[in-house]
Amino acid sequence: MAAPDNLRQRSGRLLSWHWATPEAQAVLATRDVGAILRYYRRVYAESQSATGERLGYDKTYVSALELGKRRLADVGSLRHIAEQLSLPPHVLGVTDLADTDHRAMCQFGHSTIRLAEIARQTGHAAEAVAELWPLVARLEARARDGYIEREVLRLLAEARLGLGTALGNVLPEERLATAAHWTAKSLEVTKAFDDPTLTATALRMHGNELRKLGLAGAAVQRLAQAASVAPNIADRAAVLPLLARAAGVLGNQALFDRAVREVHQLMDTVDHTSLVNPVALHEIHLRGLISTGRAREAIRLAEGPVPSPTITVAPQWRVIELITTGRVRLLAGDRHGATQLLETAVQQARAQRLPHQLQRVLRAGGEALPQVTSAASLALEELRTEMAA
Template sequence: MPGGELVTARGGRDQGMGRPVARHAAWRWATAQAQLVLNNGDLGEILRFYRRVNALTQTDLGILLGYDKTYVSALELGKRRIDDVGSLRRVCAQLRLPPHVLGITDPADADHRAMVQFAASTVRLAEIARQSGHASEAVSELWPLVARLEARLEDGHCEREVLHLLGRARIGLGVALGNVLPEERLGTAAHWTLKGLNIAEHADDPEFTGYALRMHGNELRKAGLRGAAVDRLGRAVALAPDHSAQAAALPLLARAAGAMRDGALFDQVIRQAEALLDQVEHTSLVNPFALHEIRLRGLVATGRTATAIRLVEDSPAPTTTVAPQWRVIELVTVAHIMLLADDLRGATATLETAVAEATTQRLPHQLQRIIRTAGNRLPELRAAAAEVLDRLRGEMAA
């Protein structure tokens, strides 16, 4: 190691000071193992962990911290300790540790804790807003939060709780965008859910990873990447730790299987989802109303239109657990089947309601479904939906 320079892929040289500086992976403090080490607050254990995951020698770490190898060894063995606050702050800064880990309390740490509490509340409230039919408001709340958390990540602060919040905020932003963007821009929604999945897969948290796979897989389906969607959603089902998690993933996998026109997989998954309905608490996705719509659309996609026509009138009444956008989704699907059955009057009335509700909820993707469904058979409805869609596009461009 000539001149004491770090030669690992994670190292570089500070040209101004002539000392090596760390260029570490963003996930060094994000794993469950790292969290256990940090919770102990033992400096020696923290230093040993840091060297191990970053492939550093004691000499390397000493150069990084401004100590010699002997002093680093003594710190790791507990034979020496650092007592003055200035030195502890320098260690935290160099290793990108939150100050409270080493017992330091200062205004920056207080700001950090307040930021974490604010971020957790924002992510939770944005999810409630989205499920209540206010996806635009969810985007408005999550966009600045994601920017703030990513700025902290760029500064090198990668503690587990912040990365977990950033992952959920990215996913929430992607899913909300998936409601408010038109089809040609749905790749943006999938991009943000993928960024959340990237964090989840490094966080050593199967439950979080399963959630991220579920959300990303559904956005991939909406963006037209159906094979990738089935893969991600299948992995989410496999990772599900309990019936509730399985029930959340199975309807989305059924939709993706139907979109792929894989009748055998669709039938298998829809049966699994229906079998769980009585075993789990119903949510905006896991409920008889949503599952009925998924079944109808899947039947049409897999060439069983006659069966869908027979079942279209059997729709269960929506309950308080059904998200408002699901009502619009169901209306468009039912209208499509009515047209297949040559029921123009029923399809017209149903699509008129769908246009009104899609306009109120600002759902361009559903307006595009309405336009395709109306086609040449219902030109006035197609024109009305296109007019609203153009207006929403103009507002988004502005």
């Protein structure tokens, strides 16, 4: 029996996922038309008659192909079958310029993602977005047409995740839903893979975008899940600082303290990263203490020794630290010190095109520091104008 119409309407996506399974990859690797037809019919619970009608062949011909009694060698027929089954032609031994171009894109796709992440970490998130948009657009178009392989599906997951994370740096708060949208789409694709590291990474980055979007409860849920599925200490350590942040925003003091304590315990056993390092954790600790109603403890922590950096800190982290420390100084009654810190934060956030951080300055300065809030408002409007253009 042929699949129902509503299933046919989703055939591109359905086929994309089925063709990307390990079982399908083993079938495709054989380049055996008969084996591929049998797999296709099993996925769709489709009869030989229905498949023959789709291909324009008689049922007996389909049966002969599946049994290996007939062979197809001409390029036209092979390309026709690939098109009807939403397969890239090269899996049946057919190559053309479009397919060659697509395979080249896949080869360089992972390099594009790595370079974009380096750009984001070094304060050039806008450039990272510019690098990733074309790659994501091409992969999305390929997926919509149903022509996707396991390698391409993983590349799509990583590209969506990288794009969403980079957008989370360059978009103002009122548009952060776009960043969360892309990280969510990445998480959707990771379900096709039995890869705990990929799953933990997608959950971690999506959870962080949810926090920035103001959905602290959902963020904690995603981040706690990321910590639970993390396959090793390094992956778990990467989640804990973000879990602490989200728990602080949620006002969950016990979870915040537990996450901070654990990541500090792991500091000596894992390589330091942009999140797992003394400087980043100091800022996260300060912000969380304020969020959980412990301003005095935050002030005491800020007045103590500042941790020495163990790695080169990403420029955006310097901005984040300035804002948090400025907020603590204001709570301590040091208006002059707070003004200096927040004005520097405005300058650096403007230079790095970080609208979300400018919005944090606006909240930190409030009515107490009108000069700071005025400068932050002006810089934010300039960035919005640039983005609109």
